Amino acid sequence: MRDPAPQTIYLNDYKVSPFLINKTDLVFDLGEHSTRVTTTLTVERNPQSTEQDAVLVLHGSAELDLQSVQINGQLLGEGDYVQDSDSLTLNNMPVSGVITTEVLIKPQLNTTMMGLYRSRTLYCTQCEAEGFRDITYYLDRPDVMSEFTTRVIADKATYPVLLSNGNPIDQGDLEGGKHFVTWHDPFKKPAYLFALVAGTLACVEDSFTTMSGRDIKLQIFVEEKDLDKCAHAMLSLKNSMAWDEETYGREYDLDIFMIVAVDDFNMGAMENKGLNIFNTSAVLANPRTTTDASFQRVEAIVAHEYFHNWSGNRVTCRDWFQLSLKEGFTVYRDSQFSADMNSPTVKRIEDASYLRTHQFAEDGGPMSHPVQPDSYMEINNFYTLTVYEKGSEVVGMIRTLLGPDTFRKGSDLYFDRHDGQAVTIEEFVRAMEDASGRDLTQFRRWYKQSGTPVLKVRSQHDAEAQTLTLDFEQSCPATPGQNEKLPFVIPVKLGLVGEKGNDLVLNANGDTQIIYELNEAKQTLLIEGVGESAVPSLLRGLSAPVKLDYGYSTEQLAHLMANDSDGFNRWDASQTLCLGVLKQLTQDSLRDRPMALNSQVIDAYRALLTDESLDPAMVALMLQLPSEALLHEEAEIIHAAAIHDARSFVRTALAGSLADQFMALYQRHNTQPTYAPDAQQIGSRSLKNAALNYLMLVGDTGIKLAWQQFESADNMTDKAAALSALVNCPEASKYAEQALAEFEAEYRDEALVMNLWLQIQAINSQTGGLARVRDLMNHSAFTMSNPNKLRSLIGAFCNANLVNFHNPDGSGYAFLQEQVIALNNKNPQVAARLVTPLTRWKQFPEPNSGLMRKALQAIADEPGLVKDVLEIATKSL
Numbered sequence: 001m002r003d004p005a006p007q008t009i010y011l012n013d014y015k016v017s018p019f020l021i022n023k024t025d026l027v028f029d030l031g032e033h034s035t036r037v038t039t040t041l042t043v044e045r046n047p048q049s050t051e052q053d054a055v056l057v058l059h060g061s062a063e064l065d066l067q068s069v070q071i072n073g074q075l076l077g078e079g080d081y082v083q084d085s086d087s088l089t090l091n092n093m094p095v096s097g098v099i100t101t102e103v104l105i106k107p108q109l110n111t112t113m114m115g116l117y118r119s120r121t122l123y124c125t126q127c128e129a130e131g132f133r134d135i136t137y138y139l140d141r142p143d144v145m146s147e148f149t150t151r152v153i154a155d156k157a158t159y160p161v162l163l164s165n166g167n168p169i170d171q172g173d174l175e176g177g178k179h180f181v182t183w184h185d186p187f188k189k190p191a192y193l194f195a196l197v198a199g200t201l202a203c204v205e206d207s208f209t210t211m212s213g214r215d216i217k218l219q220i221f222v223e224e225k226d227l228d229k230c231a232h233a234m235l236s237l238k239n240s241m242a243w244d245e246e247t248y249g250r251e252y253d254l255d256i257f258m259i260v261a262v263d264d265f266n267m268g269a270m271e272n273k274g275l276n277i278f279n280t281s282a283v284l285a286n287p288r289t290t291t292d293a294s295f296q297r298v299e300a301i302v303a304h305e306y307f308h309n310w311s312g313n314r315v316t317c318r319d320w321f322q323l324s325l326k327e328g329f330t331v332y333r334d335s336q337f338s339a340d341m342n343s344p345t346v347k348r349i350e351d352a353s354y355l356r357t358h359q360f361a362e363d364g365g366p367m368s369h370p371v372q373p374d375s376y377m378e379i380n381n382f383y384t385l386t387v388y389e390k391g392s393e394v395v396g397m398i399r400t401l402l403g404p405d406t407f408r409k410g411s412d413l414y415f416d417r418h419d420g421q422a423v424t425i426e427e428f429v430r431a432m433e434d435a436s437g438r439d440l441t442q443f444r445r446w447y448k449q450s451g452t453p454v455l456k457v458r459s460q461h462d463a464e465a466q467t468l469t470l471d472f473e474q475s476c477p478a479t480p481g482q483n484e485k486l487p488f489v490i491p492v493k494l495g496l497v498g499e500k501g502n503d504l505v506l507n508a509n510g511d512t513q514i515i516y517e518l519n520e521a522k523q524t525l526l527i528e529g530v531g532e533s534a535v536p537s538l539l540r541g542l543s544a545p546v547k548l549d550y551g552y553s554t555e556q557l558a559h560l561m562a563n564d565s566d567g568f569n570r571w572d573a574s575q576t577l578c579l580g581v582l583k584q585l586t587q588d589s590l591r592d593r594p595m596a597l598n599s600q601v602i603d604a605y606r607a608l609l610t611d612e613s614l615d616p617a618m619v620a621l622m623l624q625l626p627s628e629a630l631l632h633e634e635a636e637i638i639h640a641a642a643i644h645d646a647r648s649f650v651r652t653a654l655a656g657s658l659a660d661q662f663m664a665l666y667q668r669h670n671t672q673p674t675y676a677p678d679a680q681q682i683g684s685r686s687l688k689n690a691a692l693n694y695l696m697l698v699g700d701t702g703i704k705l706a707w708q709q710f711e712s713a714d715n716m717t718d719k720a721a722a723l724s725a726l727v728n729c730p731e732a733s734k735y736a737e738q739a740l741a742e743f744e745a746e747y748r749d750e751a752l753v754m755n756l757w758l759q760i761q762a763i764n765s766q767t768g769g770l771a772r773v774r775d776l777m778n779h780s781a782f783t784m785s786n787p788n789k790l791r792s793l794i795g796a797f798c799n800a801n802l803v804n805f806h807n808p809d810g811s812g813y814a815f816l817q818e819q820v821i822a823l824n825n826k827n828p829q830v831a832a833r834l835v836t837p838l839t840r841w842k843q844f845p846e847p848n849s850g851l852m853r854k855a856l857q858a859i860a861d862e863p864g865l866v867k868d869v870l871e872i873a874t875k876s877l
């Protein structure tokens with residue numbers, strides 16, 4: 001499947017399509033050996049194009065076996081068209097006409113999970129970004145929007161359920177045991193939103209009455225055995241529909257909304273019009289099989305895909321450089337939703353730490369790119385943390401700058417103005433400008449400049465004049481292709497925490513919190529009437545995606561941790577405090593100096609653990625020390641083993657000093673109410689399990705508790721937490737073995753639970769990690785052909801078992817190289833994503849650095865590399 005010499009696509013080369021497709025009629029005849037796709041397109045020249053004499057070039061792929069082409073009912077001869085591996089050119093296309101093509105494809109052999117493929121017993125599709133061209137010849141670009149009618153024909157006994165976008169308009173039986181259903185989608189859409197599903201599926205049904213009183217039929221299609229795992233997704237869907245009406249004034253448009261769960265899927269889910277296709281991991285949930293984290297992920301992804309109906313489908317992207325137009329905005333919308341459904345502070349902390357750990361790393365690495373990239377080789381490589389997560393942060397900053405009411409006016413204007421259109425990020429920003437009267441010219445740099453800005457702040461208190469001066473200085477490191485950066489607009493939400501822990505007044509209005517707008521490289525804020533030594537609480541809620549450098553002392557951080565009225569910044573102070581300590585201890589470990597934990601840190605944590613007035617979820621978050629992945633991101637040179645040692649040392653020291661407090665917490669939260677995945681219960685369980693993990697470090701008590709919890713848990717959160725605690729405890733190997741065996745015996749038929757079982761073992765940080773992973777690859781619960789399993793075992797090992805993956809013998813790198821090459825042809829998208837951990841080789845010391853580079857080079861040199869993998873490997877070398 002070697003790609004022809006991969007080309008780079010540039011934003012600046014964008015031209016409107018010379019042709020439009022007003023109507024698209026598809027007939028799929030799903031046969032045992034091949035599927036026949038008959039496509040009828042009503043084509044006309046685009047009056048907006050300057051190329052009025054262009055020939056018609058339809059996108060296609062090497063998978064299409066062309067049977068015939070007609071224009072206006074006339075069969076074309078060989079000289080009338082040119083077919084190559086990725087296009088079909090019609091030389092004599094009249095001004096307008098009907099084009100009919102017939103192709104044969106083999107979905108049963110398609111392992112890429114793009115286009116039409118099979119997941120177990122089902123036929124399903126994934127067309128974003130450019131999968132439709134693997135199904136039929138088409139203008140597969142998002143600015144070509146068409147009205148689709150789709151007839152699906154298949155064997156009735158094997159494929160009783162036949163679905164596509166829109167509403168069913170016809171159905172019936174055919175000879176030979178076949179039947180058909182015809183679907184019509186009245187909304188014009190680009191081909192990437194097309195979907196088809198065929199198979200034996202059970203269905204959970206519900207309904208929703210919209211704000212204008214229309215009744216919508218809601219259906220979730222799953223395998224029969226999973227019918228008891230749909231309630232949470234259904235509830236999440238109804239909540240999303242109500243929330244989008246209330247918060248954005250957006251009502252659902254079709255009469256049916258369907259979700260289908262499939263096992264084999266490259267990402268979380270896909271927003272196909274009226275027919276969302278979901279990875280089973282993003283839709284199925286029940287307390288027996290699903291952790292709290294997965295319940296919340298299901299809620300967030302159901303919401304995300306539903307919200308795309310407006311931010312993505314009704315208003316879509318002109319081209320793929322605009323991807324963040326739909327993804328950044330939709331991530332922002334789903335995070336607002338999750339915040340409203342659960343705890344806003346907890347949600348913001350989770351998002352901020354994810355951003356800092358993963359997006360900041362991407363922004364600092366060789367694949368760094370702006371939220372609106374200006375070139376790509378393979379668009380699938382640009383479904384990134386930058387486009388999604390940083391894109392969401394940028395939308396959030398617009399809301400911070402405009403205020404919630406004006407932001408809502410801006411979003412209303414955007415949706416009204418561009419309904420039914422394929423537009424650019426520029427149009428989104430302009431709607432926000434027009435609604436607010438504010439000039440966002442400089443703000444637009446957030447879309448164009450890559451890299452994570454650094455915000456340096458220094459303060460001076462003049463006791464006599466009672467003033468506090470804050471000196472701000474922003475900078476942004478050079479990133480590939482961008483050496484010089486211009487200043488960003490940075491909204492800094494801030495307050496001052498006084499000596500007694502109270503908020504100080506900042507201005508004549510009596511505000512105790514302001515949003516200070518930084519737009520110069522250097523800027524000074526003078527606050528008057530500050531009669532005491534106050535601690536600045538800066539960038540509350542991470543009000544901009546930047547790195548803060550203030551130079552806090554330990555005392556100041558402990559003060560914020562105990563007193564800041566902003567919950568996010570209390571947590572953030574605990575993180576900054578621990579980061580400083582961990583960086584110091586990492587150096588101690590490297591230089592073989594004795595390690596010791598500052599008593600101020602222990603005192604700060606003691607205060608935290610004994611304050612019963614605190615939200616348990618917040619305490620749990622503060623107990624989770626910065627992850628190894630975050631420590632890697634923060635380090636100038638990444639010494640994986642020393643980082644691991646330092647972190648283990650702090651955990652063990654805290655556990656030793658505060659064992660009684662951890663025990664008290666464990667017991668206080670070890671209640672078993674009827675399981676509900678609500679914020680209060682989730683907080684309580686996460687605190688209990690955080691305490692358990694510390695107790696594992698202080699002798700047998702922890703092991704006994706973990707075993708008891710494993711045996712008695714009535715929900716997967718507690719069960720998996722106990723299993724993981726045992727697996728990671730060197731003194732508990734007997735218990736761990738038994739627990740793993742019992743767990744396997746109980747859940748062997750639950751694919752998603754077995755993925756968790758694989759993952760827990762993949763991230764066991766004790767020595768010998770790679771050998772355990774290689775063993776598990778032979779287990780029947782694993783297969784290379786399922787992306788979830790690859791992520792749970794190989795992805796988890798390489799991304800979250802850092803001390804084992806970065807073994808200085810290079811075995812982890814050689815292993816990853818082997819897996820990437822094995823997957824290269826089978827699933828290019830997943831193969832390319834797997835490469836990521838190798839791309840940061842420049843930040844590692846020898847011998848790691850050289851060994852990582854060697855593995856990357858070996859990947860790049862592999863003959864027949866698909867362009868997905870080629871792009872990442874070559875850009876990283």
Ligand code: TRP
Pocket residue numbers: 126128129266267268269270271304305327380383
């Ligand atoms: N648009 C999907 C989302 O909601 C992303 C997606 C799903 C996707 N499957 C994909 C992107 C396959 C590329 C390839 O975020």
Ligand code: ZN
Pocket residue numbers: 304308326327330
């Ligand atoms: Zn999305």
